[in-house]
Amino acid sequence: MEKYIKTTTCTMDCPDACALEVTVADGKIEKIAGARNGHPTTGGFICSKISRFAERVYHQDRLLYPLQRSGPKGSGKFTRISWEEAAGEITRRFREIIDEWGGEAILPYHYGGSNGLLGDAFLDHYYFAKLGASRCQRTLCAAPATAVATGMYGKMPGVAYEDYPQAKFILIWGANPKVSNIHLTPFLKKAKRNGAFIAVIDPKLNFSSGEIDLHLPVFPGADLPLALGMIHFWQANNLLDSEFLSQHALGAEILLAAAREWPVERAAAAAKVNAEDIARLARMYAESAPAALRCGWGVERNRNGGQALAAILAMPALLGKFGAPGGGYTLSNSGAAALDQAKIFGNCSWSTRQINQSQLGQALNDPRLQPPVKALFVYNCNPVATAPDQNAIIQGMLREDLFTVVFEQVKTDTALYADILLPAVTFLEQREIKKGYGSYVVGGVQPVIPPRGEAKPNEEVFALLGRAMDWPDEPFYWDTETYMQKTARALSLNGASANPATFLEGKIQQYDFPGTTPVQFKTVFPRTADGKIHLAPAALGKRPFQYDPVEEAQYPLALISPSNSKMISSTMGEYNYPELFLTIHPRDAAPRGIREGDTVRVFNELGEVICPVKVRENVRPGVVSMPKGAWQKSSRNGRTATALCPATANEVAGGACFNDARVEVEKTVLLAGE
Ligand code: SF4
Known part of the structure; x- marks a missing residue:
């Protein structure tokens, strides 16, 4: 039997850009594993999505001919x-x-x-x-985030995962590294062992109580008032770094004026979280250094998402948290590499x-x-x-x-x-050639078969x-x-x-900032035209930081459709996600007479989805959750979460507003059309 191992790079839509070792036996992929050495974050393990990727390669529905x-x-x-x-x-x-x-x-x-x-x-x-x-x-995905990060910081490279253990405070906002950025998690664990305070803002609880110190289950779309409430707290308590702001930032007065409208109690009411938790979080953030903010793309998936991202990404600037390893923010690190297409194709307009x-x-x-x-x-x-x-x-x-x-x-x-x-x-x-947008690598991809x-x-x-x-x-x-x-x-x-040559061999190249990881405001700086941070960038439009809640009395539950451990967007849905389900909080299930395993009809004016239900406390009351990317065959009526999502566009860069979906849920024994 002929057997060989080839190295390559994972190209999936995942920040980690892992180095892979693929074993091929008799011309067939036998095993896909993470490289143990030579990559700053892979560390010998990968997600189960890709360790099972051969199932896609050889799937019966694989397209082989035109x-x-x-x-x-x-x-x-x-x-x-x-x-x-x-x-x-x-x-x-x-x-x-x-x-x-x-x-x-x-x-x-x-x-x-x-x-x-x-x-x-x-x-x-x-x-x-x-x-x-x-x-x-x-x-x-990523349209508002890219527009805001480019307008504010010129896509300055962010805090590297490897530097998170140096942080004393970590705020994870709108991201679930446990399913879509798993190579951050060992560094979070190390940071925790080092004594870091870790807080998470997400409508869903994705961590165990031992892994984090505080969870704020923000209501979908209300990240903006929550962020403005924290900024209000810092203003009211003289915790802003005025010197840093005057030297490095423009537009602070616009953001601070908006935040003055959001005392912590008002922000708490809008975001449906405890005011004490907002105040505690804001104080911990202000008083800790280095402090790292991991902002994810979950924040942008609603009509207020672009505005919220700008308020959140302003936080390390408002508090002067840059200048040390583990201090600053991480969103996408893709700005570290730049491709000049004109060198390949000339000026093609x-x-x-x-x-x-x-x-x-x-x-x-x-x-x-x-x-x-x-x-x-x-x-x-x-x-x-x-x-x-x-x-x-x-x-x-x-x-x-x-x-x-x-x-x-x-x-x-x-x-x-x-x-x-x-x-x-x-x-x-x-x-x-795969450019990582989390891990600081650019990797070569070579055919293993x-x-x-x-x-x-x-x-x-x-x-x-x-x-x-x-x-x-x-x-x-x-x-x-x-x-x-x-x-x-x-x-x-x-x-x-x-x-x-490195790329042709399937190997990775790292950066030199100098050093393989950047330090914001020490080795990397804003890449805006004037080198300043723009706290109210033009991308926010005419009403920066204005909150626009979604209210639909007829459909009282907010539907979120987050990433999951089975698919990358919809990739792998053909074999890895056999049955779609809805998750609902016991407090929303009980008055509707819904129990674990029941079949439910989830509906609004756009459509309906019929699927089984899980009753869980990890999704907050008032919110139901259905996974992103599921295929039609996984649901009982051939419709999935996107059948319930409005096609409205975020005013920032036209981003999709999946989490503006509002629905009602009822128990059913019927299939659609019956
Ligand atoms: S963790 Fe991300 S980069 Fe690594 S193998 Fe899985 S999908 Fe690919």
């Missing part, structure tokens, strides 16, 4: 075709649509989290820009209309949209499972006049609606489609190694150049 629809839309019936036929058909249909409606009638729909640098916003953009297609505004991907249903169904969306090209994404207003999306995707291409690894919920289905490689079958069937990586597919258009541009004629070389040369790691 397919063409042979039954009604959504039926999942397809016939095998060749790549030449697929590219020819896509090209023919795109040309027809451009002739009749113009390029903007084509909508590329994509997210990029679980890809490397070659897989998203790369040759795909070059191709769609040349078509003159509409642009997809990527808002399902693309300025067509933008369509917010969180409002796909609206875009597909709106009769006033000019030009209408006549072609949809979905890649790196599964909007039927992950975008708000699932029913509207399905209705739009059933349109007979819509030409839909889906480029995917497995037959997702979205793939079922494709006219042409293209097979994509998984990260274990390709070359890539050859591509299965006729699956192809993104850059190969868009090169094929470019050539099918008879475009002579050089980028459509490069091979993957050339893209890797050019990308590595266009990449800077905190200003230093990257080495293509």
Whole structure:
């Protein structure tokens, strides 16, 4: 039996960017493990999502060949075709649509989290820009966070996980490292052993009492008043670092004026937490150093999310908590590396209309949209499972006049609606370069097995489609190694150049700040144009820090749909998440006559989901929880959490407002439609 181990980097949408050791026996993946050495955070362990990833690679629903629809839309019936036929058909249909409606009638729909640098916003953009297609505004995740962090700090690199044990106070806000950033947890444990006070703000309790010191179960969407209440406390008690603010920050007066409207008691009432806990937390934060803030993307998933993020990220500046290892904040660390695309593709401009991907249903169904969306090209994404207003999306995707291409690894919920289905490689079958957005590494990805069937990586597919258009541009004629070389040369790691050879070997490169981890306001500084912190950045719009609560008397429960330990967004949902369930607090279950294991109907004006229920105290009263990314087959009526989520957009960067969903829950024995 031939057996070998190959090193590579995990490309999943996860901050950790682990180094992997993959054992292959007789050409088949046998084991996926975390590298023990050579990576600053992997430490020889990985999540069960990826240790089981071979189940996706070899899944019965894996796409191995190009397919063409042979039954009604959504039926999942397809016939095998060749790549030449697929590219020819896509090209023919795109040309027809451009002739009749113009390029903007084509909508590329994509997210990029679980890809490397070659897989998203790369040759795909070059191709769609040349078509003159509409642009997809990527808002399902991180849009408000990116806009706010860029406006405030210019995406200054954050506190490294390895430096958390030096913190005496850690505040985890809107993040659950136990399922979506697991390599922070050993450092949190070490910090706790070192005596750190650890507080968590989240509607759900994800930690045991021994792991943290304080939990504030903020009501979904009310992070902003909670943050302003803490800032009010600091103002009232003269705890602000005025000297730091006057030297390094602009816009403090706007934030402080907003906070003056939020005495702790008022903030507590809005956030539905104890006023004493807010005061205790605020005092602990102010009086501890080093103090680290781990802010997560859970904060942004509501209409007040962008404003809340700005108030939260202002905290280390207001208190002057920078300047020491373990002091400052962590959001995304992706700003440490920069890719200069112009060095690869030249100056390629693309300025067509933008369509917010969180409002796909609206875009597909709106009769006033000019030009209408006549072609949809979905890649790196599964909007039927992950975008708000699932029913509207399905209705739009059933349109007979819509030409839909889906480029995917497995037959997702979205793939079922494709006219042409293209097979994509998984990260274990390709070359890539993955930039960590938590761990300070950039990792090379190398194939551990050859591509299965006729699956192809993104850059190969868009090169094929470019050539099918008879475009002579050089980028459509490069091979993957050339893209890797050019990308590595266009990449800077905190200003230093990257080495293509390391990436081709599947190894990682670290940064030098100097030192492998940055210290905010010592080795790294705001990367705004003037080098200052902007506490009320333009991204906040005309009403910075104004709170806008969601009130719907008819639907009294707030629905959250957080990350979980089984899926990364919807990836792995095909095998790892067999049954969707709702979690409800006993105090909300009892008056509705709901007991553990009952089947419930969760509903609002957008739709309904029928699933079993778990009655638990880890979700706060007034809030119900359903996992993010579940597939339609996991629910009893083929609808999941996104069927209940409004397609409203955050005023900051158009971000999705999943947690603005308000629902009612009732016990049922019936399936939908019965
Ligand atoms: S998903 Fe995250 S924790 Fe899991 S292997 Fe990949 S990088 Fe590591």
